Structures are given as C-alpha cells and as structure tokens.
Amino acid sequence: MTRVTLLAGGVGGAKMAEGLAALPGVDLTVIGNVADDDEFHxxxxxxxxxxxxxxxxxxxDRRQGWGVADEGHRALEVLARLGQDCWMSLGDRDFGxxxxxTMRRMRGDRPSVIAADAARALGVGPRIVLPTDDRVQTRVRTDAGWLSFQEYFVREKCAPEIRELRLDGIEAARPTPEALAAxxxxxxxxxxxxxPLVSIAPILAVPGIAEGLRQARVPRIAVSPFIAGKxxxxxxxxxxAALGLRADAVGVAERYAGLADVLVIDDLDSAHSAAIAARGLHPECRPxxxxxQGDKQRLAAEVLEIARMLAAREEVA
Known part of the structure; x- marks a missing residue:
C-alpha cells in the first residue's frame, strides 16, 4: 500500500479524491478545507x-457537483414559508x-471526530481529516463591504469584484494531530x-501544515485547476485576476513554490512549462x-506514477 495524503477542497478536490480512492494499493487520507464552514438556520x-x-x-449529486443525489427540499420550503432567508440550498437528507x-458540536465533541464518524457512517473508505478543529472562516471584501464566503459564493453568485481575502480565526488556529500525522x-x-486561494490556502495557513509540506522528503505533486487559462x-x-495574481498555471506555480516538486498542467498549457520551471516546480503535461470516473482514475494513476518516478530518482541520487 502507498500512503497518499491529498489536500483538497471543492468539486475539483472531491474528483481527485475519487480518482485516488479507486486505485488499487492506495491508502488515502484527505485533508479537507474547513474555511467554507458556516452556520445556517x-x-x-x-x-x-x-x-x-x-x-x-x-x-x-453529479449534476451540480455538491449535495445528495435525488434530494428533496421540503424542510427549506417550510423555512421559507416561515420567513427565513433560504438562499443557501440545503436538501432534506443534507439537513439530517x-x-x-450540530448536536455533536454542542456536546463538545471534536470536529475531527465528528467528521470521521460521519464519513464512516456514510461508507467512506479513505480517511477524511480536518486541518484544524478551531473555527477558521474565509471572508471576502467587496465594494459593498465584507461578506462570508458562502454569501459571496452562493448568495451573490461570485458577481462582486473581490478586493481582499482574509481568514478569520487563523491566528489562534492549531493544527490537528491527524493532519500533521497525515x-x-x-x-x-x-x-x-x-x-488555490479559498480551498487550499486556508489549509496551508493553519500553523504547521505548510511547514510540514516544506519539510516532507517525499514526492509532492500539485495539479493545476486551470486549463488554457480558465x-x-x-x-x-x-x-x-482581481487580486493582481496571474490567473493561469504559472500563477498556481507561484502559489505552490517550495510546497510542491511538480505541477501537473494540462497539455493546452504546455507553453507555460518554462515559466513554471523558473518558479522551481517541474511541469508535467497531461490531459x-x-x-x-475513468478520467479521475487515469489522472490519479498518472499523478502517482510521477510520484514513483520522483521517488526512484531520489533513491538513485
């Protein structure tokens, strides 16, 4: 078994996790983003x-990429009838x-234990661990003021121009032993x-996480979320782009310099290879x-093959 640790958030992170989890011989742990968490109703x-x-x-739900498939929204309908603001779409089983x-948190249980118990009850094989048990939340500043991430992402549909990002609570956050061990x-x-800004950066910002990646003497592979600049x-x-960063694969390389050895980019972005190498990451072009699911497994297998080649080179060196 190959012990693989994946840093992930959002739909792209979930797809990568599915691909890795489906490969034989992979013992997968996923460190997931918690800075999108918030309270509703x-x-x-x-x-x-x-x-x-x-x-x-x-x-x-494969169609939308989040939530449970074949879901109803009767609880949300009742809340709306009672005058509640229901822009955050939560399905009935999701409410459960x-x-x-929330009951477990009110009882004082560690969020990491709650997440692990939920995954186990749902039939998840890989371990899902939290980077921190403390409350860390992404905030987005627009011309209308500060918004929670869900207000920006769901309610405002990402329409307002972003002026600034901040992570509330990050100064006091402590890493979980599970994340550091992973x-x-x-x-x-x-x-x-x-x-890179709101899914991966909040994980890396937890004290000890980025340091652990920098000190790791194992292959570190990042996969770009960009294809032909989108x-x-x-x-x-x-x-x-709104924050003055390069919105392409080179911008991703700048974010992960020192944290990854390789950046896997799409074949359509091969022209960026030299610029990525200049940032200290070796570019690997793949679709x-x-x-x-076939694409997920293929990409996951290629990522692990790159990792094995890196490990072999280290042994020779």
Missing amino acids: GLWVSPDIDTLSYSLAGLI LHIWR IAEAEAIVIAPSN VVKGPADRMM ILMRD
Missing part, C-alpha cells in the same frame, strides 16, 4: 467536507447530517486541482479534465 454546515464525504460515498453535526507519514503528497468550475480565475 442554527446548524453548522461544512460544505467542502460534506462534498468530499458524499463523493467518496457515491451519494453526490447538519442536525447531527503529512509526516505520507509516501506521496498531492495538492488537488482546487481553488478553471473548469468555480471563481478561481476571476478571484486571482487533466476529469469528466467521468
């Missing part, structure tokens, strides 16, 4: 962790998980093709679009 909701859990359990999670014990570390899903390209 008195319940604590963990969108990225739930997307990972639902995807790996085979329960995800949020109720249970990095220290990994034989390969993969950064998923997730949004992301497949989500606002990463617009967010990076990275994950349209179905």
Whole structure:
C-alpha cells in the first residue's frame, strides 16, 4: 500500500479524491478545507467536507457537483414559508447530517471526530481529516463591504469584484494531530486541482501544515485547476485576476513554490512549462479534465506514477 495524503477542497478536490480512492494499493487520507464552514438556520454546515464525504460515498449529486443525489427540499420550503432567508440550498437528507453535526458540536465533541464518524457512517473508505478543529472562516471584501464566503459564493453568485481575502480565526488556529500525522507519514503528497486561494490556502495557513509540506522528503505533486487559462468550475480565475495574481498555471506555480516538486498542467498549457520551471516546480503535461470516473482514475494513476518516478530518482541520487 502507498500512503497518499491529498489536500483538497471543492468539486475539483472531491474528483481527485475519487480518482485516488479507486486505485488499487492506495491508502488515502484527505485533508479537507474547513474555511467554507458556516452556520445556517442554527446548524453548522461544512460544505467542502460534506462534498468530499458524499463523493467518496457515491451519494453526490453529479449534476451540480455538491449535495445528495435525488434530494428533496421540503424542510427549506417550510423555512421559507416561515420567513427565513433560504438562499443557501440545503436538501432534506443534507439537513439530517447538519442536525447531527450540530448536536455533536454542542456536546463538545471534536470536529475531527465528528467528521470521521460521519464519513464512516456514510461508507467512506479513505480517511477524511480536518486541518484544524478551531473555527477558521474565509471572508471576502467587496465594494459593498465584507461578506462570508458562502454569501459571496452562493448568495451573490461570485458577481462582486473581490478586493481582499482574509481568514478569520487563523491566528489562534492549531493544527490537528491527524493532519500533521497525515503529512509526516505520507509516501506521496498531492495538492488537488482546487481553488488555490479559498480551498487550499486556508489549509496551508493553519500553523504547521505548510511547514510540514516544506519539510516532507517525499514526492509532492500539485495539479493545476486551470486549463488554457480558465478553471473548469468555480471563481478561481476571476478571484486571482482581481487580486493582481496571474490567473493561469504559472500563477498556481507561484502559489505552490517550495510546497510542491511538480505541477501537473494540462497539455493546452504546455507553453507555460518554462515559466513554471523558473518558479522551481517541474511541469508535467497531461490531459487533466476529469469528466467521468475513468478520467479521475487515469489522472490519479498518472499523478502517482510521477510520484514513483520522483521517488526512484531520489533513491538513485
């Protein structure tokens, strides 16, 4: 078995997790983003962790990429009738998980234990661990002021121009022992093709996580979320451009310099290879679009093959 640790958030992260989990001989641990978490209708909701859990359990709504398939929204209809603001779409079975999670949190259980118990109950094989048990939340500053990430992403549909990002609570956050162990014990570390700013950066910002990656003496492979200068899903390209960052594979390389050895980019971005190498990462060109399970497994297998080649070179050296 090859111990693989994946840093992931959002739909792209869940797809990468599905691909790795389907490969024989892979012992997978996923460190998921918790900075998208927020409270709705008195319940604590963990969108990225739930997307990972639902995807790996085979329960995800494939059409929209999040939530549970074949879902109803009767609870939300009642809340709307009672005058509640219901822009955050939560399905009936999804509500069940949020109720249970909130009950456990109110009881004082560690969020990491809650996430692990939920994944186990849903039938998830890989381990899903949290980077921190503390409350860390992404905030987005627009011309209208500060918004929570879900307000920006869901309610405003990513329309406002971004002026600034911040992570509330990061100064006091402590890494979980599970996350630190997942990095220290990994034989390969993969950064998923997730949004570098709001999915991966909050994980890396937790004290000890980025340091663990820098010190790791195992292959570290990042996968770009960009294809020909555009992301497949989500606002990463617009967010990076709005903040004055390069919104392409080179911009991703700049974010992960010192944290990854290789950046896997799409064949359509091969012209960026020299610029990526100049940032200290070795570029590997592959078709990275994950349209179905076959694509997910193929890309995951190619990422691990790159990791094995890196490890072999280290042994020779």
